[in-house]
Amino acid sequence: MALHSAIKGKLISVIGDEDTCVGFLLGGIGEINKNRHPNFMVVDKNTAVSEIEDCFKRFLKRDDIDIILINQNYAELIRHVIDAHTSPVPAVLEIPSKDHPYDASKDSILRRARGMFNPEDLVR
Amino acid sequence: MLKSTIIDNRVRIRPSKKVLDFLANQKEHFTQVTDNVAKLMKTNGYDLPENIVILKDDGEIIARPKIDNVLLKKLIGDVPDPVIKKGKSHKQNEKPKQEEDGVDVEEDELKPVKGHFLYLKDCHWLNNTLSDLRKRKICEIFLYELIESSELILPENELKPRNPELEKRCQRLREEQHNREYHKMTKSVDAGLKYYPEDTISYQIKSLNKQIIAVAQFIFSVAAGFTFGFFGVNLMVGPLPFGFRILLGVMAALVIALAEMYFLAKKLHEYDEVLDAPKRKKEERPRTAASTSRVEALKPHSD
Amino acid sequence: MSTQKIEKEAASQLLDSLYLDMFHLIEDHTQSRINIERTNASGAILLARTRFQQGGNNSVSVAQIPTKNSTEFNALCRVVSASDEKNGNEISIERHAVEKSTGYVEPLNWFSVLPPMSLRQAASTFKDCIELLAESANLQRQLDAIINNISSMKQFIIKQ
Numbered sequence: 001m002a003l004h005s006a007i008k009g010k011l012i013s014v015i016g017d018e019d020t021c022v023g024f025l026l027g028g029i030g031e032i033n034k035n036r037h038p039n040f041m042v043v044d045k046n047t048a049v050s051e052i053e054d055c056f057k058r059f060l061k062r063d064d065i066d067i068i069l070i071n072q073n074y075a076e077l078i079r080h081v082i083d084a085h086t087s088p089v090p091a092v093l094e095i096p097s098k099d100h101p102y103d104a105s106k107d108s109i110l111r112r113a114r115g116m117f118n119p120e121d122l123v124r
Numbered sequence: 125m126l127k128s129t130i131i132d133n134r135v136r137i138r139p140s141k142k143v144l145d146f147l148a149n150q151k152e153h154f155t156q157v158t159d160n161v162a163k164l165m166k167t168n169g170y171d172l173p174e175n176i177v178i179l180k181d182d183g184e185i186i187a188r189p190k191i192d193n194v195l196l197k198k199l200i201g202d203v204p205d206p207v208i209k210k211g212k213s214h215k216q217n218e219k220p221k222q223e224e225d226g227v228d229v230e231e232d233e234l235k236p237v238k239g240h241f242l243y244l245k246d247c248h249w250l251n252n253t254l255s256d257l258r259k260r261k262i263c264e265i266f267l268y269e270l271i272e273s274s275e276l277i278l279p280e281n282e283l284k285p286r287n288p289e290l291e292k293r294c295q296r297l298r299e300e301q302h303n304r305e306y307h308k309m310t311k312s313v314d315a316g317l318k319y320y321p322e323d324t325i326s327y328q329i330k331s332l333n334k335q336i337i338a339v340a341q342f343i344f345s346v347a348a349g350f351t352f353g354f355f356g357v358n359l360m361v362g363p364l365p366f367g368f369r370i371l372l373g374v375m376a377a378l379v380i381a382l383a384e385m386y387f388l389a390k391k392l393h394e395y396d397e398v399l400d401a402p403k404r405k406k407e408e409r410p411r412t413a414a415s416t417s418r419v420e421a422l423k424p425h426s427d
Numbered sequence: 428m429s430t431q432k433i434e435k436e437a438a439s440q441l442l443d444s445l446y447l448d449m450f451h452l453i454e455d456h457t458q459s460r461i462n463i464e465r466t467n468a469s470g471a472i473l474l475a476r477t478r479f480q481q482g483g484n485n486s487v488s489v490a491q492i493p494t495k496n497s498t499e500f501n502a503l504c505r506v507v508s509a510s511d512e513k514n515g516n517e518i519s520i521e522r523h524a525v526e527k528s529t530g531y532v533e534p535l536n537w538f539s540v541l542p543p544m545s546l547r548q549a550a551s552t553f554k555d556c557i558e559l560l561a562e563s564a565n566l567q568r569q570l571d572a573i574i575n576n577i578s579s580m581k582q583f584i585i586k587q
Contacts, residue, residue, distance in 0.1 A: 258436075
């Protein structure tokens with residue numbers, strides 16, 4: 001598959017619920033490479049946390065992925081893994097899902113930003 | 125209470141004592157103050173001198189500060205990387221604990237943070253004022269020294285109560301779902317529900333068979349009645365004219381058909397009744413509820 | 428001594444502007460996420476409408492999207508880094524034209540041969556959403572860099 005290596009640009013991968021995955025795949029980000037590894041994972045209520053974690057780690061290891069999208073409610077489940085990932089590539093974007101609005105206080109990077117302040121003797 | 129989309133995306137900073145002290149000490153040197161800071165100082169019991177110009181929030185968008193990347197690289201280049209990483213990892217080990225505590229508290233309360241905050245505009249004002257003061261050699265304080273002791277408050281989700289109508293509908297749907305599950309569970313126990321239609325192919329074929337058998341039975345009996353009239357009477361009594369034999373056969377068949385028709389009608393009616401039974405059962409439930417609330421009784425028609 | 432002082436002052440000023448920039452970035456970051464949320468929600472509604480029109484929940488679902496066992500295909504959308512931008516690592520989205528023979532399949536055709544209007548609209552909504560994602564990813568990278576810079580600047584100032 002010489003074609004594969006010739007393609008420039010990197011992939012966006014997605015871990016999310018059915019609607020998120022179907023939607024972004026409609027948008028055209030899905031790919032199944034020659035090793036039959038898809039760059040998306042559909043999480044439903046029966047999916048174990050360890051499966052999400054494994055999938056996330058697998059995406060981190062792949063060098064052709066530049067952005068990992070993950071629904072924030074699933075990101076909550078594997079927060080420790082996401083917090084441990086500090087390098088800018090691949091970027092982990094926590095996106096809101098249809099039944100969980102975006103919560104800034106849960107986002108890893110914003111939590112890091114907030115952690116730089118050491119609040120003391122605050123005024124109410 | 126439900127979380128909904130963030131509407132106010134402004135970053136807020138809860139000022140620390142240090143910031144307030146600074147504001148109080150340096151107030152004579154300010155020439156202008158944003159209205160938010162003025163309000164903040166007033167609520168904390170500090171008066172502003174009369175001659176200060178209060179800037180109104182005019183919705184002007186402030187440009188991002190320019191960062192001297194060259195200087196930044198030069199300065200950071202001196203700092204050995206491993207130290208940063210170590211420091212960072214340390215911090216990250218400590219942070220989650222603190223953060224989790226904070227998050228827990230927040231979730232327990234689930235209330236918007238109250239109090240007075242510095243917004244981005246105020247930070248810009250503070251920065252400008254500070255650089256002005258430094259130029260005039262009044263003080264040697266930098267912005268980061270002030271805000272590092274403060275608390276950064278991230279944009280929060282709006283909290284919205286659930287729509288009561290939606291809540292009511294959900295409740296009703298949940299009840300229906302539970303009822304259906306209950307019927308499914310008790311199907312083998314409740315004799316009245318034994319013939320309650322299922323959604324499977326085997327059930328449909330079964331009921332189809334039943335009806336076919338009933339109809340076939342009818343046809344058989346009528347045919348047998350005709351045969352008796354046509355052949356049986358002829359054999360018993362002796363040779364009869366052909367027309368009379370047919371008449372006898374038809375009459376016997378008719379009598380039997382009438383009787384069979386009665387049974388068939390009864391059976392089919394019974395079958396209909398089985399189909400209707402669960403519906404009637406369900407109707408009874410709202411009726412009992414209607415005695416407690418009249419509104420409920422009226423509702424099913426409207427939706 | 429005085430040069431050191433000047434340097435420290437410059438560093439402090441730099442740290443101040445880094446902090447201010449961080450606040451800006453946090454606001455922008457949040458705003459971009461809100462935009463993503465909005466676009467995503469409208470896309471989800473369009474998907475739901477498609478399901479409603481076609482009847483049954485299975486018309487647009489996971490069952491239609493390819494799995495590990497289906498044939499390989501390439502992504503239409505790829506992330507391309509435009510290194511000549513001011514910050515050096517801005518990314519943007521590049522789309523490839525649909526071309527069956529080289530493995531660029533049209534995702535709409537997984538769901539039906541003649542996709543309904545609402546499904547087409549959903550697809551275009553999600554395409555917009557992907558553009559927003561790239562923007563958001565840029566912001567997040569900048570924010571990440573700023574946070575790292577701030578912590579190293581702090582170390583630098585403490586050392587002095």
